Amino acid sequence: MADSSRLNRRGFLVGGAVVGAGALAAACTSNEPEADEGAAGQQNVAAGGDNDKPGKRVTIGFSAPQADHGWIAAIAKNAEAQAKRYSDVDFQAVEPTNDINQQISAVESLISRKVNALVLLPNDGEQLNQVARKAMDAGIPVINLDRVFPDKLSYRTWIGGDNYGMGVAAGHYIGNKLKSKNASNPVIVEIQGIATLPLTQERSKGFADALKTYGFTVTAKQDAKFTVETGNQVASNLLQAHKKIDALWNHDDDQGVGVLAAIKQAGRNEFFMVGGAGSANAMREIKNGGVLEATVTYSPTMASSAIRIARLIAQGKGMSDLVERQVPQSITLASETITRQNVDQYLPLGFES
The missing domain is CATH 3.40.50.2300 (Response regulator)
Incomplete structure (x- = not known):
């Protein structure tokens, strides 16, 4: 892969035709x-x-x-x-x-x-x-x-948008899935946006609160500054630090382009991932199947x-x-959960990362 200093958002896009950016509420x-x-x-x-x-x-x-x-x-x-x-x-x-x-x-x-x-x-x-x-x-x-x-x-x-609600939605999706698999002490990784921002702290609190209702906690978290490049670097570091991961929540689908690239480069697929915001490229990934199973909305509509x-x-x-x-x-606005089952309904509302 190219040197990270030269990487850009478009360089990370994986397949799928480009659709119109954003749509109206x-x-x-x-x-x-x-x-x-x-x-x-x-x-x-x-x-x-x-x-x-x-x-x-x-x-x-x-x-x-x-x-x-x-x-x-x-x-x-x-x-x-x-x-x-x-x-x-x-x-x-x-x-x-x-x-x-x-x-x-x-x-x-x-x-x-x-x-x-x-x-x-x-x-x-x-x-x-x-x-x-x-x-x-x-x-x-x-x-x-x-x-x-x-x-x-x-x-x-x-x-x-509802930042706390984003965390809650992501936490419930992950908690429900892990509970249905009878997971015990699962490794749950969280990639934040900018850790010092109140909106990021609200997202993390909602995530932790929702996971707690299933008896789960976040194993490790790190912020990725809302950028593709840092998303790639942080994800690479977390993948190296944890040889086995059960679930990953990434707060932002823009930085998620870099996160997904790191996952694919590492050849890791033993876990599932939830995104955040509702970008079109994230929805296309969900529709195609793979590590990214869902994203929770924070829509620019x-x-x-x-x-x-x-x-x-x-x-x-x-x-x-x-x-x-x-x-x-x-x-x-409510934070909605987009999965493979309903992605076609939401894809026209996605924005391009």
């Missing part, structure tokens, strides 16, 4: 069925109810980090594609950046344009908290996407729902499936 305003998939490369979108009928024209601003990760890239694509569904939405996205000060300046430019709503995925919730509060104080509702601001006065609604929510709030509407007249203050 089911309508947050309706229970009606999804619309047909559009032209190649377009996002799958859902048909809506009465709330989807054209209304007051609104301008929605959007800011997110630079798309240097498959999940982040899908966030931006989902947001833009969803906004295009509406003739009454003017979508204004600023240049994505991983520089905190540049993102602050970009958000300030949206505030000066007096957008009607702002969908904001901050590089860092704490450091962007003040500029989000500035938008709210200016009367611009902020839809806080994924990385939460510490001050609730800095956002109108937060929407994001949340960006699609964030655009829908921003539009509703800007137009003074609520969510039609709820009794309440206003959009909720917080929405946590």
Whole structure:
């Protein structure tokens, strides 16, 4: 295999045709069925109810980090594609950046344009908290996407995935399977994202809590920084350290490209693996059969729902499936488990790593 310093995400991809990156969530305003998939490369979108009928024209601003990760890239694509569904939405996205000060300046430019709503995925919730509060104080509702601001006065609604729930879902899948095999003192390995992040700690806690209900614990865990290269290195180290493994949970399907490459290079297949987030290449691996049996979702389709929510709030509407007249203050998406049995249902929603 090539030197790890030269390895990239695409170099690790194993088979399967490339499909469109990311797809849109089911309508947050309706229970009606999804619309047909559009032209190649377009996002799958859902048909809506009465709330989807054209209304007051609104301008929605959007800011997110630079798309240097498959999940982040899908966030931006989902947001833009969803906004295009509406003739009454003017979508204004600023240049994505991983520089905190540049993102602050970009958000300030949206505030000066007096957008009607702002969908904001901050590089860092704490450091962007003040500029989000500035938008709210200016009367611009902020839809806080994924990385939460510490001050609730800095956002109108937060929407994001369930990190603890991801761990619980992975833990139940692994626990159930090992229990059915009457496993005793199984070797369970966990590959985290960035260990210092609260989201990673929540995932690990959910995983440990779920495993505990089966009488199991994590044997070893190490973080892989959400990168393909580090995923490859960490997996290689863990495989060398443990000559026999029963189950492995990898928190992130992007870094999982490197993890799978290490497993295949080592020729190991005595264990099964669960991924995290729900990438298209992970789903193709699941469908083909092999070590990777499942992945638990943390879907970038949340960006699609964030655009829908921003539009509703800007137009003074609520969510039609709820009794309440206003959009909720917080929405946590469920973490779903994708296996070979249901992978065909989820594959159109996968994002490319």
